[in-house]
Each structure stands twice: as structure tokens, then as C-alpha cells.
Amino acid sequence: MPEALLEVEGLTLDYHTRGGVMRAVDDVGFAVGRGEALVVLGESGCGKSSLARALMRLLPRNAGGLGGRVRLAGRELHLLDDETFRREVQWQGLALVMQASMNALNPVVKVGEQVAEPLRVHLGWERRRALARAAEVFELVGLPGDFLRRYPFELSGGMRQRAVLAMALVAEPALVILDEPTSALDVLTQAGIMNALKRVKAELGTGFILITHDVATSSELADRVALMYAGQLVEVADAETFFSAPGHPYAQALMASVPKLRQRERPRAIPGEPPSLLDPPAGCRFAARCPHRFADCDRLPPSFAPAPRQEVRCWLYKEASR
């Protein structure tokens, strides 16, 4: 991995619900190198958006128990108060493109003004300079400069998504978190957005955390993959290793569930359901669905077995490394 840009250790986030306290992000740790794209992959409800919210401190009212250490370019973000975090880290350090944010653009404000807003409001740039910078970023993400003067309803879904991406990039953050950036779009539009992201990555050296449930999308941009299951990471590996030789039984099952061209075997669904985050099992969270389950899996939670290119949270690997 290149020099670490973002280092996350022991990140946790709880929600207070009627049914009790739910730990949606449980002891999550990973690193993202400079200019690197880490894909956080996992099925719906496993805690991916909660992870993004925890990193950006954009928490709903019923959230609590935000814990862990987050370092960005060596700066200890967890030691900052909220006010300093918003002023000094949001937009310039870390920026987030939230799920469905292309539908959250203000309908009565021209797109260019909205994209320039982080520069004007957070960095105090005057309007003309901010709009000129917005025009540069528009071009970078593949939007014609004259679209600055359009209203959101005059743009297609893909164009609006590019505009939201431009807004995240406008203050040149070191790292952008993208939560399901293409899930509401058709495949051609998705491909266009992924190409725009590749271009930004190559030209600006921006780091990315791309959150998705879609294996095909993830393989487009990923340098490394972090696979999430029931609130925890279960595998962190470089992309090539993950896609060619997934280690965790859940990773293997996930890859086997993806249809592939010219494959004789049918895609296999993963039987069963993930456990409730309100009452997760004491041992491995995937044990109930795992074809390789043995006695230890139900009794004790596995920790990560470290390996240079692939870390796996599974007793099979712990046993092997003993």
C-alpha cells in the first residue's frame, strides 16, 4: 500500500432503537493509501452507510457510542471537537457523496452555485472565483461548463450524479467517500461515472472509499477491498487477490453468487440471513450460513489472521496459522 492517508482503528457506532442498542459498526479498522481506492463491499444492512456517517460525523439523533481512532494524513481526527472537524476536515480533508444525494440538490438553485457552495461557505472564497473553480471541476467530471447555469431538473440522473461528485471534489479533499454512487443509474451511465472517477483518481491523486453492494461496480475502481458482514469487516485484501481468490467463506459465497459470462455453473445464492445486529451471535457472525463451520466458530469470535495481501477474520485461517 502507498503511504497511509486514512487510518481507522476500532471504529464503532451504535443506534438506540426500541429493541435496544444496535451496534451497526463494530470494531472496524482499515487504512487507505494516498491516491488509493478502497471498496467497502457488503450486502444491504451490514453497516456500510453507518461507517460513512461515523467517519464524517454525520449522525442521526439516535446514534451513540461513536468510538475509535481516525487519522487523516497523520492528524488525529478523533481528538477534534465537532466544530473544528466541520471547519477544518469536512470538504477539504474528507468529503462524502451520500446515497441518493443526486436527488437532494436544491431544485431552485442553479447547479453551479451549489457546487461552488463549499468554497464560498467553508473557505470564504468570493463568488466569481468559486464559480471558476466549479467550472474546472465540472470539466474534470465530464460536465460541460455551461451546465453551471442550469437547474437540477434540467439535468439527467447521471449528470446530477456528476454534479454531486463535482461538489465533493471542489475543495480538493484528500479523500472522498462515495456511498452507492451509481446504484440508481442504468449500466451505461454507471460506466460513465466510473470512468469519471478513474480520471479524477489519476489526475488529482484523490483517495476514495467506494461503498457498494455491487461486486461488478466495485471491481472497476478498487485497489483494495474491505468486505463487511453484520457490522464487522471480515476480509481486507488487495483487489486482485480478493476477486481471484477470496479468502473468507462469506467472500467466497458472495463471489459464487455473482453471475459470470461463459460460466457453466449457475450463480449460487447464499442460504439464510445475516444475524440481527441487536443480538449478534457470540462466535463468528457468518457461522450459521457457513459451509465450513466447526465447533470454535459458534463459541468464539474470530480475529483477523494477518497476511501480506489478504487479512481474513475466520477460524479456518487462525487454525492454519497456529
Ligand SMILES: Nc1ncnc2c1ncn2[C@@H]1O[C@H](COP(=O)(O)OP(=O)(O)OP(=O)(O)O)[C@@H](O)[C@H]1O
Ligand atoms: N438511524 C437509525 N436508527 C436505527 N437503526 C438504523 C439507523 N440507520 C441504520 N440503522 C440500521 O443499522 C444497520 C446498518 O444500516 P446501514 O444503512 O449502515 O447499512 P448499509 O450496509 O449501508 O445498507 P444499505 O445499503 O441498505 O443502506 C441496519 O440494520 C439498519 O436498519
